[in-house]
Amino acid sequence: MHPQAIALIHNGHALNYQVLYARIQGAAQQLKLAGLSPNDRLASISHNCIEAIILYWACIEAEAIFCPMSPKFPSQQLNDLCQQFSIDHYWAPSHLPNLQGKRISIDFEQTADNEPRVINPQHAVNFVLTSGSNGSPKAAVHSLKNHIASAEGATSQIPLHSQHRWLLSLPLFHIGGLAILNRCAIATAAVVLQDESNTLNVQLPRDQVSHVSLVEAQLQQLLTTPESLQSVQYLLLGGGAISPTSIHALKGFSLHAFCSYGMTEMASQITTSVANADGLSGQLLPGRQLRIQQGHIQVAGDCLCLGYVNPANKDRPWQLPLTVDGWFDTKDIGVWKNGHLQVVGRADNMFVCGGENIHPEEIEQALKQLPHIADAIVFAEPDERFGHLPAAIIKIYPEQAALSKHELEAYLLQHIARFKRPRNYYPWPRGIQAIGLKITRAQVINNTDRRQTLKFAES
Incomplete structure (x- = not known):
């Protein structure tokens, strides 16, 4: 619909949606030639890069399941995770060592111009690792329906359109990183890859970043050089309550700052509000349902993932523990205050x-x-x-x-x-x-x- 809109920006160089999609199709074609069949799982083991972004969308085109993992994990842990979640293929940058399973090589410059495939939004497209209360990883499986509902609900509070640029400051093996890709694709906005050779103080104004997700410690550093925030229109702050000092400092800028409550299982944000020092995470976004039962926050809705990967049951490859009436218990403790959610803490x-x-x-x-x-x-x-x-x-x-x-x-x-x-x-x-x-x-x-x-x- 908007082939000339900028899709990706890396080190000042821009890639439009038409070129990006041609590369996605080229990569998807190579995945099929490499032996990936529909519903096969492909581990992507890398930091944020253009190749990983192309691979995310290429897996959707090829009907494979994208499984991002941190390259900081030791090789044995990566092998164990691939075995635990029945992953037979993986892609990683050339400098990373070989793992068990089949390593996929892709020429990300190769393009194709095939007829676009009709995609079933209910089918699984990726999973993201999340740790349970005992620290053992779970893999939350998402569909495009989950991601679309998450993106549309988020942009009801934080506007996003084709002239905007969102810094990809969160890793793709974190739900917050994938959420940025999906929001920008739906809005035909640009994803800006973080430049590791420069500080945020330099990159934000250079690349005219309009949207950025930060923790407060990063914000405090940016506030020491106010000119670094001159292009930023929207801040999404994570990591808990925001200090009164930061709230006061932000009043001197013509930008909108928000805090939120979200989780991997709900494809990112659940509630969002204007940044505050009261620990309130905000009002419920569209596409989500939330209730508090005996102090526990329980959620449902179109954002809720398909389930956790369940290797022991081939007939039901993913399952999600739900209450008898269909709600997911987050194990978070919360209360409502004047229509806004306040997360008190974790039950565990x-x-x-x-x-x-x-x-x-x-x-x-x-x-x-x-x-x-x-x-x-x-x-x-x-x-x-x-x-x-x-x-x-x-x-x-x-x-x-x-x-x-x-x-x-x-x-x-x-x-x-x-x-x-x-x-x-x-x-x-x-x-x-x-x-x-x-x-x-x-x-x-x-x-x-x-x-x-x-x-x-x-x-």
Whole structure:
């Protein structure tokens, strides 16, 4: 419909939809020649790149199932995942080592001009790995119907059209990355690949990025150079509540900032609102249903995935555990406040302290309202008297900022019950990276040296 509209931008070079689709068809043709049959699963093991984007759409053209995985996983883990989820073929950039199974080679410059295939929107097109409460990966299977409903609902709050450009700052092995591809394709907007040789401060104005998904720590860095946000019209902020400092700073810009609540199983966003410091994730988007049963957030609707890959049952290759009346229990705890959802925490993160239920996320949200606390994770430490006591891992930004324990605890006691305050504070471990918009809680806790407590400034 819009062949000349810009589809991809990489290092300042643009590719239109007509050229992109010709390459997609060329890649799809090669997948079939390589032996992929309909419903075969192809692992794509790479960071974001033009090739991975072409491969995503080529799998849909070839009726194969696109299975993105992180190249940071060790080879043995990748082999185990491919075996667990019955994946016999994989594609990876040439510099990555060989794995078990058949490695597919594709000339991504090759084009084809075949008659477009009619695609059944109900059929599975990809799966995305997600971790359960015990840390073992699950693979959530999506159809185009799921992705279309997700994209259309999201753009009801965050406008997107053919003149817009969305930075692909999230990996394609994260549902947030795939969601950007789908939103832009439906709107014929451009996907801008992140330039690893430059900072966001440089790339955003250079490539005239209009939409960007960030965590607050990235936003805080951008706010130090306000000119870097001159082209940005819409910010989608993830990672929890936004600090009052950032909310106030954003008022000086002519852009719209949003926060949201979403999950892999629902193909990305579920609720969205104007960014706020109250921890409210917003109103329910179209194409989704949400209810709260005994404190648990349950969801349904056109965005809900087909199920988790179920290798043990060939007759039902994917299944999703649902309530007797057809709802998916997210295991998140939430409440409604004036028509907006507030996510209190995860049911499986909750612990008991002296007979009282503690939701770590409530304490984390309070901590992150303080200046210079960029992130916080609260966890349970064993205690002979109370069973468990809360402790906190704190990320300070900038690193040289002084933090007073007296002021911190005085603030906390105004916002949470006294028994919920952390008894120990630890510095944030180095080298921990966000996966998409999320920090892996277990990774931060497991990599924290508890022999070294946080050094506070003298009050």
